[in-house]
Amino acid sequence: MGSEFTFYDYFRPGSPGTNPIRDWLDGDGKTGKAALTARLQLLEAWPVEKWNLPYARRDLHGNCGGLFEVRAKASRTQWRLLGFFGPGAHEATLVFGAKEIGDRFVPRTACDQAQAIKAYILECVSFARREHDFG
Amino acid sequence: MTSDKHAVLMESLRDPEYRYAFLDEHISQGLAFQIRALRDKNEWTQQQLADRTGQRQEAISQLENPDYGRYSLTTLRKLAAAFNVALIVHFGPFSELVDWTLNLSQQKLAPADYAEEMQSLRWAGLSVVSGAPAPITLFSAADNMGGNTPVVLYSRLSEDSANSSSARVGKPSDRELTLATV
Numbered sequence A: 001m002g003s004e005f006t007f008y009d010y011f012r013p014g015s016p017g018t019n020p021i022r023d024w025l026d027g028d029g030k031t032g033k034a035a036l037t038a039r040l041q042l043l044e045a046w047p048v049e050k051w052n053l054p055y056a057r058r059d060l061h062g063n064c065g066g067l068f069e070v071r072a073k074a075s076r077t078q079w080r081l082l083g084f085f086g087p088g089a090h091e092a093t094l095v096f097g098a099k100e101i102g103d104r105f106v107p108r109t110a111c112d113q114a115q116a117i118k119a120y121i122l123e124c125v126s127f128a129r130r131e132h133d134f135g
Numbered sequence B: 001m002t003s004d005k006h007a008v009l010m011e012s013l014r015d016p017e018y019r020y021a022f023l024d025e026h027i028s029q030g031l032a033f034q035i036r037a038l039r040d041k042n043e044w045t046q047q048q049l050a051d052r053t054g055q056r057q058e059a060i061s062q063l064e065n066p067d068y069g070r071y072s073l074t075t076l077r078k079l080a081a082a083f084n085v086a087l088i089v090h091f092g093p094f095s096e097l098v099d100w101t102l103n104l105s106q107q108k109l110a111p112a113d114y115a116e117e118m119q120s121l122r123w124a125g126l127s128v129v130s131g132a133p134a135p136i137t138l139f140s141a142a143d144n145m146g147g148n149t150p151v152v153l154y155s156r157l158s159e160d161s162a163n164s165s166s167a168r169v170g171k172p173s174d175r176e177l178t179l180a181t182v
Helices: A020-027 A030-043 A110-123 B002-012 B016-042 B046-053 B057-063 B073-083 B094-102 B114-130
Strands: A006-010 A068-074 A077-085 A091-101 A104-106 A129-131 B138-141 B151-155 B176-179
Touching: A006 A020, A020 A030, A020 A091, A030 A068, A030 A077, A030 B016, A030 B094, A068 B016, A077 A110, A091 A110, A104 A110, B002 B094, B016 B046, B016 B057, B016 B073, B016 B094, B046 B057, B046 B073
Parallel strands: A006 A091, B151 B176
Antiparallel strands: A006 A129, A068 A077, A077 A091, A091 A104, B138 B151
16 A cells, blocks of 8 residues: 655746745754654655644634645744645645744734635646655 | 655755754654554554553553654553564664655554464465465565565466466566465
């Protein structure tokens, strides 16, 4: 039995284009990146019905509805990656990185931004994603 | 793609601070995921696992939390005994860790216990002795057959099907042994 999912990153098209997920992971602390990278690798083998706390949250609510949350804690900081299942079978697409402080995302607009990126990706799947490489 | 990912991940570990943070996370998070996966595979509640390991249910809950990260070898030995699986602790190259992390699966997180492994071995052995048809069975036995290269053993479905391409995977090489029905 292989992995359950393959993770993809939102990729901002351009010349040469940018990977905001990679940039976020690289830009804000090595321990957070290590924690999230390990969590993503383990979640690739984790059935969706088990994407519950404390591992992840598979279906957020309110203006985050339709998004999942990959969770990790490092250096007393709660790290979050927002994404959605799809567009293809056994695919999970990461769209936005945030922190959580006092039950609120930082930035506060994280879910709104994530939803906008999700809608954009669903319109132009072929060039708005790259497979996550864990690097 | 897998080899690309391997190279990218190995390169990302160039920074020692990140390298050991990554190692720490895979130890603590990996154990938490495995304990939960093995408990689920056995269809035990946290309380049932606690009873089998002489701990409180709250302790099992902590051990299954990937943010916990405080495991003792004593506790891990008790868990291994309860799950009837091996606990493998050794120093190794980072490439081995990278391989493990890039090829995770449910089966790797919750591996076969000793009884299941022995049942598989007995079943394969019976098919040799009795000549009874058996589904294709693959074993990879690293370095326990006197060589450094993994050896692959094939069992055959039957005399007729063994001669067909569906009875085996690939053509045998001089490093493969075929278990024939007798």
